[in-house]
Structure formats: structure tokens, C-alpha cells
Amino acid sequence: MAAGLLRASGVGVAEGEVLEVGGELACRVSWAGPSALPVGSEREVQAACGVAHVHGRRYGGPTVLGVDFASVAAGVLGATGALAALRARRLGAAYREVGVSVVQGALLGLSQYLAAATAPEQGWAEPTGTGGPPFGSADGVWFELEALEADGWLRFWSELGVPRRVVGRAWPPFQSRYGTAACPLPPELFAAARAVGYARLVRVAAECGVELTAVAERPAVLGGMPWRLRAGATAAVGGGGGSGFARGPLDGVTVVEITRRVQGPLAGRVLALLGAAVVRVEPPGGDPLRGVPPLAEVGGAAVSARFAALNRGKGVLEADLRSAEGRSSVRELIGGADVLLHSLAPAKVAGLGLDAEAVAALRPGLVYAQASGGGPGLSTDYPVQAHSGLAALLAPAGGPPRPTLLTVCDVLGGLVCAAGTVAGLEARERTGRAQRVESSLLSAARLLCGVGGDAGTGAGGGVVDAEVCTDLAVLARDPRLAAVLEFGADGCAFVRAPWEFG
Structure with missing residues (x-):
């Protein structure tokens, strides 16, 4: 997975036990990484890390996904880390290798569920019971x-x-x-x-x-590149160089994020974990999702644990995009940025003055990253699973097509959006030209549909003869995961940056 994405991004790769990227960087994707979990397959990772538990909530017990969700996530993260390190090397950093694991890919994909499970009790309980659409x-x-x-x-x-x-x-x-x-x-x-x-x-x-x-009976399109990268008409100017890369390979990069729900915020979170300074634009009074229970303490304030899992570590600019004053403040922010990341509806972008052409005049050389659903009526996860045929791959044997309630398209959509954005930054350093990145939930679904692997089909929803997580709160306290998780002041669990750079 990582090798294919890197090649499609214009980077040379020599495959082996460790990928040689661009002739100057080693990239390793392992099963367990810095964790101490005894895993060696997709099915074992899904069982041990809680993927089977969360997916199985609709069935009444842990159930392995019929696609290689954790392995694909790790492959995308591996490509993302390698591209970020290559860009940093062009600017004088001494990175020589990057490592990521399938365990870390799985946990990052479950980050909002982990945070919710470990947040302090707030007198609110999640709904329980089996079943659900379609x-x-x-x-x-x-x-x-x-x-x-x-x-x-x-x-x-x-x-x-x-x-x-x-x-x-x-x-x-x-x-x-x-x-x-x-x-x-x-x-x-x-x-x-x-x-x-x-x-x-x-x-x-x-x-x-x-x-x-x-709901499609089978996938119509498999695989393909999950993002499209196009060079802009303007040359890059200033900024983004970093100094010492203390925060990571994207240290010195400024990202303006205008997104909502999961896909866009997760993309921004990945960029922040790589060291970028991410400033999130929210409506006056803040994003309404900040108050969705359960709540956790973040920065001395109570905020939704799920929201924190996706947005912790970002700056915030409150601006009403419907007003001239709000749009002016956002344009001023973009004028000093390296990346604009947004998930605005195409019909609204031009009216807000945030289309690629208008933004290029504000900031020549900007990386313009747009995350979308992928087409009319495909703005959210489950319809995308249905339309793409992914639901058919996930259905129990002999049953009708059935999407997973684990938001796999949102998660992978966020990861591929971040990867495409980093590819845009690397291409800008390599070519000296602005870049435009387009990715979608649908492209992420097709990527997952196009990968076989050892997770197998739906085959009755069984799990492997290995340890199986049935409680994310217990999983978070497992000392074998100490190197990959961290905790807030009130014990809420968050996933650490999934890369090891050396």
C-alpha cells in the first residue's frame, strides 16, 4: 500500500522488507510497532485493538471486518510519514527512516471511540442494542x-x-x-x-x-489513487521552511482548516501530529460538536471527548463565513498559510471567496486541499459505503449488503486527505509550484474495496483464536500500549503520533 501511494506521488521506491524511498529514506511498516501486543495478522490486530469490538456492536459481539482496514490505514500513514520526511530533508532535516505499525493505524482509526470510552462519567450512556440500517x-x-x-x-x-x-x-x-x-x-x-x-x-x-x-450488490470500481494532485499556475513563495523540526517534519507549516464531522478534522489532526500548526476556523461560539457528551478536560475546559480526539492541539479562529467581516479575517489568515484544508460544499466555495483561483491570489504557492464526499448524495460515511459496494464486502455470509457502523470511510478519508496534502507539500518543494489536492470519502472506500488480504470476507462474523478486546476502557489501560497512547488530566485516552522518525 505505502509503496504504491508513494510511486503515484512521483517518488521512487525500492521494495523489500523495508521500503527504500527516493534513494535516501527507509520506511518500515510493522505489525505491532512500539506496542507489545502479540499480533501478526490483520485479524489479530482487529481483535486485539478493538476494531472487531466496535464493528461488532451492531451484531452483539466482536466481529472481524471483512476488509483490511487497519493494514490499509497503516499503509497510508506510512506513505504520509515518508512524504513528510522527504520534504523535510529537502529543507535540511536529517531524517533517514520512518516507521509505523498496523496497531497504530487501528488505534488512530478508533481514536474518537477510545476517547469516549475513557472520558469521565457525565450522566450519559451510549445507546446499546443490535441492528441498524440499511x-x-x-x-x-x-x-x-x-x-x-x-x-x-x-x-x-x-x-x-x-x-x-x-x-x-x-x-x-x-x-x-x-x-x-x-x-x-x-x-x-x-x-x-x-x-x-x-x-x-x-x-x-x-x-x-x-x-x-x-446499496450496491458489489463494488463497481476497485482501488485507484485515493487523491488527485495537480500543479497550480503559481510558483511557491516563502514560508513553510521550519527551523530545527522540533515538532516533527512539518514544523513551520501553517494549515488553515475549515472542516466538520470526522473526515476533515482527522486530516487536520494528522497534519498537527506531524508538527504543522493547524488553525481551525469555527463559527462564533465554537463548533456545536464541542458540547456533545461524554465530556473530557482539555486545556482546563470541558469539551466533547470525541471532538478532542480529532481536534486536540489545534488553534481556533471563530469567524462567521456568512459575514464580510468573518470572510475578511479568514482571508487574512490564509495570506500567511501554507495549506488551506476544507470540506466545504462545492456550490458554496466560490460564494465565500474560497475557491482555488481566489485563494491563489491571496497566497501564491498555497497547497489547496479539498475533502469531499465524492458526489451528489454522498456527503457522509454510510451512504458512501452503500454506493461504493463496500457494504457488500462487509456483509455476513448469505446476508444482504450491510455497512459497518464503524466510520471506516470517514477515517480513511481523513487519512488519505492528509496524505494527499503532504504529497502536495513535498511536490511544492520539489517543483516550486502551487498544488491542488482533491480526495473524497468515495475514493477512500474504493481504496479499501481494492485491497484483499487476510481479514477475509464477512464468513459468519467470527474472530480469531487470539485475545479479543471487548472493552475500550480496559484496552486503554493495557501497559502494552503505554508507548502509543497518552492521557489527559482526567484520564481520557488519546492516540499518540503513529510515526517513529529517525
Whole structure:
């Protein structure tokens, strides 16, 4: 994985037990890395590190994912670290090797779940229970439903005849499923969907402002490069050089991040872990997700543990992008940056003055990184799993296509966005030209679909004859993970930077 991504980024690679990158850097991807877990396969990593536990919440017990999620994450992280080290070498750093492990890839992918599991009790409990979408129509079409607002959710199910009290009871687990990997829904919802043909369901969804995505029976497109890198028309100017690289190979790089949910924030978190100074643009009063329980103490303030796992270590600029004053403050910030990372909808970017052409005039040579869903109706994880065919690969043997409630596309989407951004920074140093990076949840899903490996298919959801994590809070206290985890003042667990540079 790492070798292919590096080659596609224009870097020469000689393969062996250790990758030789660009003739000047060694890159090693191991199973356990600095941890002391006795693992030697994808299935063992998934079992020991909690991936099978989180994925299995919808099934009632640990269940191995049918794709090599942890290994792919480690491969992307390996390429990211190598590209960052190569760029730093061009600027005078003495890096000679970079190492990352599959265990660290798995844990970084579970970072928000680990933080939530180890946050102090706040009088709030995650929903429990098995099951969840997709839904089936009367004519046999399996589909995912996405509703980002309670009003659309209520209107859709009310149109199908579901009692209001049932719809209301179903909203909290549905809304929180991205953070909990659990979505126990009342059977009345599934029965109502099965009574209606898919064409009518689509019409009702459009009228109610929710989105339906048909679940593909198999992946239509496999693999491919998960980001597109294009040289800009302007030459690079100033900044980004770093001095001593004390924080990491991206020390001296300034990133302006305008993102939400998981994909974009995780990309920014990876860049910060590599040493970049990341400034996050949030609306006045802060991102609403800061207050989602459970809460943890970060910097002397109470903040959502899940939010902290994705955004800890970033600076914040509060600005209303709808106002001229807010847009002006963001443009001023971009004028001194090296990277603009955003997940804004394409239809909104130009109106905010943040399209690539406008930004190039503000900061010639900027690396412009855009993270998207991948197409109309594909703005979130589970519809992307359904559309891409990934859900079909993850389904238990003999069952219908079924996405995992572990947000694999959000996680890998964030990792490939960060990798593409670092590739853009390396290319800028190599060519002296601005770079534009485009990545998506869909490209991440296709990358995962295109990789076989030893995790196997769905094959009844069994796990290996090895130790199996069934409690993330217990896992976080395992002394064998002391080198890869760190803890906040109140005991909330966070994942350390997954690279070892030497």
C-alpha cells in the first residue's frame, strides 16, 4: 500500500522488507510497532485493538471486518510519514527512516471511540442494542437513509405512517450512530419501509429533505489513487521552511482548516501530529460538536471527548463565513498559510471567496486541499459505503449488503486527505509550484474495496483464536500500549503520533 501511494506521488521506491524511498529514506511498516501486543495478522490486530469490538456492536459481539482496514490505514500513514520526511530533508532535516505499525493505524482509526470510552462519567450512556440500517423496500431494494436534521427525519417516517412517538424514540440512536457505532432502531421503521416501493420512497425522501442511497450488490470500481494532485499556475513563495523540526517534519507549516464531522478534522489532526500548526476556523461560539457528551478536560475546559480526539492541539479562529467581516479575517489568515484544508460544499466555495483561483491570489504557492464526499448524495460515511459496494464486502455470509457502523470511510478519508496534502507539500518543494489536492470519502472506500488480504470476507462474523478486546476502557489501560497512547488530566485516552522518525 505505502509503496504504491508513494510511486503515484512521483517518488521512487525500492521494495523489500523495508521500503527504500527516493534513494535516501527507509520506511518500515510493522505489525505491532512500539506496542507489545502479540499480533501478526490483520485479524489479530482487529481483535486485539478493538476494531472487531466496535464493528461488532451492531451484531452483539466482536466481529472481524471483512476488509483490511487497519493494514490499509497503516499503509497510508506510512506513505504520509515518508512524504513528510522527504520534504523535510529537502529543507535540511536529517531524517533517514520512518516507521509505523498496523496497531497504530487501528488505534488512530478508533481514536474518537477510545476517547469516549475513557472520558469521565457525565450522566450519559451510549445507546446499546443490535441492528441498524440499511432498510429494505417492498420491491427488494436495500437502501441507506441520511437525515441530518430531526425535522426531515420526522416528516419522512410520518409520511410512511410511523407513529410520531416511535419516530422520536428512534432519532437519538440514529443521530449518534457516527460516534457510537450502534444504531438500535424500532422494528416499526423497517416494517414501514418494506411496505413501500423504492421509487415512492425516493419521492418522499426528496419532499422531506432527506437522502436515500441504494446499496450496491458489489463494488463497481476497485482501488485507484485515493487523491488527485495537480500543479497550480503559481510558483511557491516563502514560508513553510521550519527551523530545527522540533515538532516533527512539518514544523513551520501553517494549515488553515475549515472542516466538520470526522473526515476533515482527522486530516487536520494528522497534519498537527506531524508538527504543522493547524488553525481551525469555527463559527462564533465554537463548533456545536464541542458540547456533545461524554465530556473530557482539555486545556482546563470541558469539551466533547470525541471532538478532542480529532481536534486536540489545534488553534481556533471563530469567524462567521456568512459575514464580510468573518470572510475578511479568514482571508487574512490564509495570506500567511501554507495549506488551506476544507470540506466545504462545492456550490458554496466560490460564494465565500474560497475557491482555488481566489485563494491563489491571496497566497501564491498555497497547497489547496479539498475533502469531499465524492458526489451528489454522498456527503457522509454510510451512504458512501452503500454506493461504493463496500457494504457488500462487509456483509455476513448469505446476508444482504450491510455497512459497518464503524466510520471506516470517514477515517480513511481523513487519512488519505492528509496524505494527499503532504504529497502536495513535498511536490511544492520539489517543483516550486502551487498544488491542488482533491480526495473524497468515495475514493477512500474504493481504496479499501481494492485491497484483499487476510481479514477475509464477512464468513459468519467470527474472530480469531487470539485475545479479543471487548472493552475500550480496559484496552486503554493495557501497559502494552503505554508507548502509543497518552492521557489527559482526567484520564481520557488519546492516540499518540503513529510515526517513529529517525
